[in-house]
Amino acid sequence: MSSATAWIVLGATSVLCFGVKLLGYYVPEGWLARPRLQRVNALVPISLLSALVVAEGLVVKTHVVLDHRLAGLAVALAALFAKAPFPVVVASAAITSALVYHLH
Amino acid sequence: MTTAPRETSRDAFSVAFTVGTYGVAFGAAGIAAGFSVLQTCLFSLLTFTGASQFAAVGVMAAGGGAVSAVAAATMLGTRNALYGLQMAPLVRVKGFRRVVAAHLTIDESTGVALAQTPRGTHAMRRGFWLTGAGVYLFWNLFTLLGAIGAKALGNPASWGLDAAVPAAFLGLLWPRLTTTFLRVVAASSMTFAVLVTPWLPAGLPIIASALVAVVWGWRER
Numbered sequence: 072m073s074s075a076t077a078w079i080v081l082g083a084t085s086v087l088c089f090g091v092k093l094l095g096y097y098v099p100e101g102w103l104a105r106p107r108l109q110r111v112n113a114l115v116p117i118s119l120l121s122a123l124v125v126a127e128g129l130v131v132k133t134h135v136v137l138d139h140r141l142a143g144l145a146v147a148l149a150a151l152f153a154k155a156p157f158p159v160v161v162a163s164a165a166i167t168s169a170l171v172y173h174l175h
Numbered sequence: 176m177t178t179a180p181r182e183t184s185r186d187a188f189s190v191a192f193t194v195g196t197y198g199v200a201f202g203a204a205g206i207a208a209g210f211s212v213l214q215t216c217l218f219s220l221l222t223f224t225g226a227s228q229f230a231a232v233g234v235m236a237a238g239g240g241a242v243s244a245v246a247a248a249t250m251l252g253t254r255n256a257l258y259g260l261q262m263a264p265l266v267r268v269k270g271f272r273r274v275v276a277a278h279l280t281i282d283e284s285t286g287v288a289l290a291q292t293p294r295g296t297h298a299m300r301r302g303f304w305l306t307g308a309g310v311y312l313f314w315n316l317f318t319l320l321g322a323i324g325a326k327a328l329g330n331p332a333s334w335g336l337d338a339a340v341p342a343a344f345l346g347l348l349w350p351r352l353t354t355t356f357l358r359v360v361a362a363s364s365m366t367f368a369v370l371v372t373p374w375l376p377a378g379l380p381i382i383a384s385a386l387v388a389v390v391w392g393w394r395e396r
Contacts, residue, residue, distance in 0.1 A: 072209040076241050081214050083245040084231045085221035088252040092277040095259015111392035114360055119251050120348040121364035122384035126237045128341030132377050143338025151349045160346045161200045161339050168338030
């Protein structure tokens with residue numbers, strides 16, 4: 072990633088994310104209150120976060136690759152089932168993945 | 176009723192601190208994706224909506240294009256507009272203070288405000304501002320720490336940072352899966368992402384997965 076790309080992504084993301092926040096304060100209530108829009112909008116974070124787990128944990132470029140990251144994810148999943156707090160989930164995944172990466 | 180503000184403050188602080196610490200993971204993710212410490216910190220200061228920030232740097236880390244990264248982040252941010260809709264009649268501010276209120280309108284500030292409903296409007300408003308400001312403070316502080324730490328560590332894979340990012344997404348996803356239906360939506364989104372990965376440019380499967388949300392949300396159930 073070039074420095075210019077990094078700045079563009081940072082700038083555009085910040086402007087658009089702030090824009091949608093502001094929208095909620097200025098748009099007439101009925102506009103965003105349509106049931107279908109609300110239903111889809113409630114599910115979008117779930118779909119995108121799910122896809123991001125896959126893209127970050129199981130994919131290299133355009134290939135599905137099962138490597139050390141999967142071991143980390145498995146431990147993260149176990150930690151979530153055990154109701155571990157967020158920092159523990161992330162740290163346990165990192166430690167496991169690093170161990171597998173170095174042992175491999 | 177006299178004890179309500181103190182309990183509200185306590186709620187706000189505990190949420191703000193806990194969520195703020197997640198900033199370490201974002202700081203590390205920003206560096207792992209190739210952003211500088213300054214850029215990573217500016218994300219937290221200016222974008223200030225965790226899942227969107229993670230998405231933007233996550234798509235770049237996955238080799239996706241700038242458009243995919245910005246689109247994924249923006250789509251994840253649209254829920255804040257619906258929060259704003261609920262918070263606007265509560266906070267009732269104009270001009271610059273409304274801009275500040277909008278910037279602080281995120282999952283946590285809205286959540287704490289709504290949780291104060293039994294304690295009255297005053298407590299709700301207080302919960303919104305305290306939580307928003309508190310998360311802003313701690314989120315930015317911990318982002319800086321995470322970014323500096325990750326910069327010092329070097330190769331992301333060597334320290335497991337490449338697994339920390341998907342684990343962070345899983346950690347953000349997990350508490351949302353409160354019903355069987357939502358778990359089905361998550362599972363089908365993951366399956367969809369795996370299936371389309373070989374056929375789409377890097378980063379695009381993330382955006383495309385929004386179609387799964389459209390399909391499941393189209394009809395009332």
